[in-house]
Amino acid sequence: MTHRPTVPHSRLRSSGGTPIVLVIGGGTSGSALTVLLRRAGIGVDLVEASPDWKASLGAGITLQGNALRVLREVGVLEGVEKDGYAAEGVTVLAPDGTVLHAHDELRTGGDDLPAHIGMQRPRLQQLLIDEVLASGADVRLGTRATAFEQDAEGVDVTFSDGTTRRYDLVAGADGLGSATRRMIGITDTPEPTGMGIWRAPAPRPAGVTRTEMIYGGRCFIAGYCPTGEDTVYTYLVEPARDRASLNPDTYADEIRALSEGYGGAWTELRAAFTDPKAVNYACFDRHLVEGPWHRGRVVLVGDAAHACPPTLAQGAAMSLEDVQVLAELLTGRTEWDDRLLTEYHARRLPRVRMVVDASVQLGRWLLDGVRDADVPGLVHRTLSALKELP
CATH class of the missing domain: 3.50.50.60 (FAD/NAD(P)-binding domain)
Known part of the structure; x- marks a missing residue:
């Protein structure tokens, strides 16, 4: 009781x-x-x-x-x-992995808290x-x-x-x-907004210490955020698909194919997409x-x-x-x-x-x-x- x-x-x-x-x-x-x-x-x-x-x-x-x-x-x-x-900013990359610019984020929780934690x-x-x-x-x-x-x-x-x-x-x-x-x-x-997102965990590549994002290429956004000393989560944003037409058994193949063409850390991250059960797909609402x-x-x-x-x-x-x-x-x-x-x-x-x-x-x-x-x-x-x- x-x-x-x-x-x-x-x-x-x-x-x-x-x-x-x-x-x-x-x-x-x-x-x-x-x-x-x-x-x-x-x-x-x-x-x-x-x-x-x-x-x-x-x-x-x-x-x-x-x-x-x-x-x-x-x-x-x-x-x-x-x-x-904990990270203090975001880096924007070109599709080949070249750094375009980096900026710090506003600390929306106050100066005594990190800008964000993944x-x-x-x-x-x-x-x-x-x-x-x-x-x-x-x-x-x-x-x-x-x-x-x-x-x-x-x-x-x-x-x-x-x-x-x-x-x-x-x-x-x-x-x-x-x-x-x-x-x-x-x-x-x-209400759907017309976008969908693929997400998957992966080992954190050396040198990835903040959120990094690419705008353009095969997807609207290709990004990743550190979630611990050894892990990141990755995401790829594209036009929304009909989820009923997707086969969960091919999710790893889908996210791996979408990440093709992106350089930098994506070369290492792509190799980690092997388990379809670890990949999640959702639509934006x-x-x-x-x-x-x-x-x-x-x-x-x-x-x-x-x-x-x-x-x-x-x-x-x-x-x-x-x-x-x-x-x-x-x-x-x-x-x-x-x-x-x-x-x-x-x-x-x-x-x-x-x-x-x-x-x-x-x-x-x-x-x-x-x-x-x-x-x-x-x-x-x-x-x-x-x-x-x-």
Whole structure:
């Protein structure tokens, strides 16, 4: 049995007693929210549809400073710094590997944090899992929420195993294809942007100490980011393909063929693409719920409410900022009501819209072959705004 400590009066739910939250989804945002709420003495049940919580697609992740700022609050920054690779800038190369220019990045998390840390995504997931388990939250894997029945004081949730439990709040952190979003009647859905991305891990070539990117050649972007002392994750961005037409058994052949013609470190990286199961393909989507992110006491966080192409590497950061703001409001108010959730949406929407629109615009310029686009200006303006606290 999980011990749920008594919370101070300032954090009591509107109906009195110890509040309890259901978090749906055990990914980055759901796990981070669970930890922050438990630290404040709020009871949390976390349900994850996958029976294997550790399963995580994706070779790596770039965590910008504003994401690191939240991860520090969650308590995993030390592990991220230990297992990841901190870098201060980006180098742009010609297709043959010649350096065109290098620039430092803005420290969106503040001067005391790196500009970004690259790391293997499964390792980040494990750090968050460890923190959730240490928090004392109740975790159920292979479990889905199948129905909500709400009144003014709470939500009765029915689960896929047939059980029902009452909660003061439900947070849907179940990703881009969120079932929670559909269940509460929000009809906004992700829209493809026309680009697709191949990702794969590889050994880190000697001399690769920061993110390096090539624009042009066979792909829109061919890049790689160090994720540790011995690893990088690589990515190649191209026009989107119909995923149904792709054979996963040929993924290694596909990414190897796309990387042909790129010089520099790509010669060494290409030789590492041998296991099709280590290669991931995904399409870029634009997603933003413009209207309220809640219905009654069920609220969306992270990709369930918004998502964008990784052209600014801000997807995880925006989700983590959602968590930080929502946790701040829930732990600082005596009443959990419509005004609280409306304030959460009002604080997040303008910032998220800015990032989504900028990320999509960067991709659109590539798709349209615009050569005189003000890419540096757009990136600088957006990242400068993100240095401010959400």
